Amino acid sequence: MSLRTATPRVSFRAAPSQSHRHVPKFPTSRYSIFVPRAPMADRRCCIRAQQSESQDGSDKLSPVNESEGNALKIKEWEVRNFQDEVAASQGIRIRRRPPTGPPLHYVGPFEFRIENEENTPRNILEEIIWNKDMEVAWMKEKRPVYMLKKALESAPPARDFVGALKASNLWTGLPGLIAEVKKASPSRGVLRENFDPFECHLLQVEIAQAYEKGGAACLSVLTDEKYFQCPLLCKEFIVDAWQIYYARIKGADAVLLIAAVLPDLDIRYMIKICKMLGLAALIEVHNEMEMDRVLGIEGVELIGINNRDLETFEVDISNTKKLLEGKRGQMILEKDIIVVGESGLFTPDDIAYVQESGVRAVLVGESIVKKNDPAKGITELFGKDISLFACGMVFGFVMGYLVFLTGRPTWFMRIIEVVMHKKWKMLRVVKTMS
């Protein structure tokens, strides 16, 4: 593999001890991100396990002697450099791992671009991704993908995430709501007090039930092991396909893929895995370049426009409008992609603004999770009651009034039958497509 050195060249400096080079030197997260610190022995093992994963998905750990081990580390390091270059060429600024020096005993005839880059994350998203990389390596080793594939057999079928958003949009005439359950966020700190780790599940269930009652079409949960009625988005920082299998066996119906983190090839590959597992993939973009990349990928059904810049935390809801104007908006219509407006939505005016820009769903956290009564929070956010109960009441009232006016109840029964039949058929088509 050829190494193109785009950044300043420095000559190779013998790297210090192994343990220094593999443990990223960045502060432990300040933002309650779970960071299991895998012991070094585990990390070394992990390299072998990944390299020797066989076609049938079972990991066979073969004995690796010292020189084979070094050769593997060199290959891994070269591949990582190459991946970084591909990502950079797609405008991705987030580095998936801290830059490391070449492995010990490296004797290649190259010059290197390393060692002059600081090994500290440049922003919060990068910090989260570096943590995630270690966390996943550690979890993957504890529970390799072949175990997850086995567990899939007993997982309940995935619910139709996209269908639920479409149905809610159709039913209420407003963007379908993905209501987010979260205790805190890096930019806003603690949002919900009393989210005690021991009581956490209970409170999450309570909030989720209130969201459902308030008319949410889907739920978004950071990392949860509980099952709810609404289709569930696993809001995670996905850096490895392993996490998609894991999300499915934990009951997720959709996963988030962030274009600022994942190069096109990863997104393509992960969408395929999602389809195979019956999951919806919400692909998140923040700027024009990311939107253009994602629009060039086959099979994208759901695009989330994040109004929050995850590197700076700046929130600007006009970002949604900007990315849906002109050719991009046209293409989205032609491809029948559902756009989700994400972050910074607090009032009925905000909802109307993003809806007029072209979104058919919204993802909302802070403004509803902070409320004592989250169901009421949803009504305040939309400026009206969007719960199924309220919509059903309006529908029933209109039908009753028409029956009263015409005196022909059977006509209306027939209309309801046809409508229900059509809707059921539409949901089935959506399900088959996904």
Ligand SMILES: O=C(O)c1ccccc1NCC(=O)[C@H](O)[C@H](O)COP(=O)(O)O
């Ligand atoms: O919200 C953050 O501070 C954050 C920081 C780093 C990565 C992701 C982050 N948030 C994820 C989200 O996109 C929001 O949770 C989601 O869109 C809901 O936003 P909001 O309604 O503003 O709570």
